[in-house]
Amino acid sequence: MGRTVPTYRLHTESILNDWMDYRRALREKDREVFDELMYKARLHASAGSYTAQLDPVATMFLSILLELQKEVRDAKGDKRGDGTSRDDNGEGLPLPLGADEKEP
Helix, strand or coil, X not given: CCCCCCCHHHHHHHHXXXXXXXXXXXXXXXXXXXXXXXXHHHHCHHHHCCCCCCCXXXXXXXXXXXXXXXXHHXXXXXXXXXXXXXXXXXXXXXXXXXXXXXXX
């Protein structure tokens, strides 16, 4: 019988377990930051399950970048939720092509 393909969530946890030696080698304050980043990767595991990526690490990093970008936006005081962001001049930036599609 064939094996079941592991879910994205399980694969992510397996990758994070592989990185534990690296985590243990970090200084304590760096470990806290590392843990925060890994939490950010886990936040979007459901969305990652929908990707057809062969390498789930790319999706993990995209999830982390997404959360970091949200923090940058909040730090700049741009809390708009209307589908645009602001550039440094306060001008609205359009969404990339296809980004305005609604999720099912």
